Each structure stands twice: as structure tokens, then as C-alpha cells.
């Protein structure tokens with residue numbers, strides 16, 4: 408909680424998730440300041456890659472010289488942030504996980520065993536008959552960190568908004584968590600698997616507030632028929648998926664936030680979030696380009712929410728009342744990010 412007496416939820420969640428994903432990519436534990444730096448650079452990269460006029464009219468590219476210069480400078484900062492982590496992990500892999508004392512004290516601690524970091528699998532990967540260069544490794548790792556940070560943090564913020572506004576939902580989650588781990592226990596991955604009400608809260612959050620209203624750009628490789636339209640070969644296809652969850656013909660009272668709809672007897676109980684058995688919501692996309700880390704994302708969101716509600720009671724800040732107005736910041740986030748007052752839960 409900061410000096411003003413409230414917690415700014417989004418920035419703290421982004422930092423936590425970004426730290427986890429950096430560790431997942433490079434197997435390293437790095438200081439918070441460094442996580443903040445990487446997170447800020449990758450957010451800028453992401454905002455820079457949203458579609459601009461020259462993406463539709465390449466002939467206009469020469470008019471965008473200033474933006475291209477800014478993009479190149481940003482790319483340089485991105486490389487400077489991540490290349491040292493790639494080189495350190497490569498040295499660790501080359502030493503077969505046996506750093507000497509001097510090497511070990513010479514940089515961030517390696518906390519994932521050999522083979523467990525994402526970059527380990529890329530170091531030996533030769534997709535085009537050659538090893539990947541540092542630029543490519545930076546891009547691939549950045550993609551994972553960026554794709555996982557904003558989406559998961561956005562989901563946590565929206566879920567918490569509803570738990571702050573409707574204390575009944577929060578108390579039900581708290582009761583479920585304490586029933587499983589007690590008031591003093593630590594919430595583990597296995598524990599959250601058993602929390603059916605929390606699962607319903609997360610599903611309802613992904614239904615009511617899908618972090619991405621559009622999927623990533625898809626392309627038709629050959630001429631295709633889709634929904635009665637002819638899509639020419641090579642055309643980009645943008646899917647607006649949020650509409651499915653707003654349609655009263657598909658969901659009862661779609662605007663209402665009601666986790667119970669995902670419990671027995673509810674209108675969402677049989678919904679398949681992967682879209683394999685029909686699409687009633689598609690927060691992760693559907694088909695072969697579905698989010699490859701869907702289960703990890705859901706796990707992060709559930710773990711964070713369970714631990715946050717287990718440790719603290721979250722209430723609205725009277726100075727900054729919760730405001731559900733949306734805005735686009737790569738994902739669709741709260742325009743005025745959630746600020747909540749927290750008080751520690753009794754441990755007895």
C-alpha cells in the first residue's frame with residue numbers, strides 16, 4: 408500500500424507477472440528495478456506494433472520517418488535489456504548448469520534447472536537449418552513476456568474490480584480458499600485446481616472482460632469462404648470476438664457479472680473456453696492459433712487472485728471510487744486503474 412493509503416492494482420500485477428515470465432524465459436531471478444525496466448520497454452514495443460497507416464498503405468512509409476527512427480531506438484533498448492540475460496543463460500547451458508563460484512556471483516542467480524527455461528529450448532533449435540541469432544531470441548522471448556503480462560494482469564484487475572464492488576463475491580472466494588488451505592496456509596497450484604467458485608469468477612471475468620477484443624491478425628493463405636463472404640488469398644482477417652459475449656441471444660443478461668452462471672444449473676456451465684465444442688466465448692482465440700499458454704495464463708490469474716484475497720480484504724478507496732470505464736492499451740483495461748484499500752486478514 409502506498410503513502411496515500413491504497414494499492415494501485417494493475418501496475419503491481421503487471422510487475423509480478425512480468426517477473427514470473429522473465430524467470431520462465433531466462434531461468435533467472437533478477438532485481439525488481441530490472442523487471443520494471445524490461446516491463447516498460449516491452450510495453451512501449453507492444454504499443455508501437457499496433458496497426459498504423461503504412462500497414463495499410465505502404466506507399467506512405469516515407470512520411471513516417473520520425474516514427475521509424477523512434478522504433479529503431481526502441482528496438483536497441485529492447486536488445487540492451489534482454490541480450491545480457493540470453494548470454495548469461497547460454498553460458499549456464501554451455502557450462503551444463505555448473506557455474507563456477509566466480510561465474511555464479513557475476514550476474515543474476517539461475518533458479519531454473521537446465522532445460523527448464525524457454526530460451527534453453529530455443530538455443531538448440533534450428534528451424535531453418537541454422538541456430539537462431541540473438542535478435543531472433545530477443546523477439547521470441549519478448550513475445551512470450553508481452554503476450555502473458557498484459558492479458559493476465561488485465562484479467563486480475565477486472566476480477567478484483569468486481570470483488571471490490573461486490574464484497575459477497577470476495578467473501579465467497581475467501582471462504583473457499585480458507586476451506587482448502589486454512590487461514591495460515593500457502594496457496595499452491597494444486598489447491599487452486601480445487602477452487603470451483605474461483606474458477607467461475609475467472610471464467611466470468613474472461614467472458615465479461617475479454618482482455619483482447621480482437622485476436623491477433625490472421626491471414627487467408629488461399630481464397631476462403633467465411634460466414635458467406637469470400638476472403639481473397641493473402642488478405643488479413645481481423646476477428647472481433649468480444650461480440651459473442653455481449654449477445655443476449657447467447658448469454659442471459661450478458662452485461663451482468665454473475666460467476667454463478669458457470670456453476671451447476673447456470674447458463675454457462677457447459678461452455679468450452681477453447682471453442683472446440685462451439686464458440687460462446689473466445690478469450691484465448693480458437694483453433695490452431697489459440698493462445699499456446701492458455702492454461703498457464705489461467706493458473707497465474709487464479710493463483711494471484713487466491714493469494715491476494717487470502718492475505719487481504721480488498722475494499723473501494725473513497726478517494727478513488729472504482730470506475731469500470733474501459734480504454735484500449737493493447738488489452739482493454741480500466742481507464743482509471745483500480746485503486747483499492749487493503750487490510751490484512753485475521754490469521755486466527
Ligand code: HEM
Pocket residue numbers: 428550551552554555556558559562618619621622623624689690691692693696697698699700701703704705708
Ligand atoms: C489470461 C491470460 C491470457 C489471455 C486471455 C490470452 C489471450 C490470447 C489471445 C486472444 C491470443 C490470440 C489468439 C489468436 O490470434 O487466435 C493469444 C496468443 C498468444 N498468447 Fe496468450 N493469453 C493469455 C496468457 C498468455 C501467457 C501467460 C502467455 C505466455 C506465457 C501467452 C502467450 C501467447 C503467445 C506467444 C501468443 C501468440 C501465438 C501465435 O502467434 O500463434 N498468453 N493469447
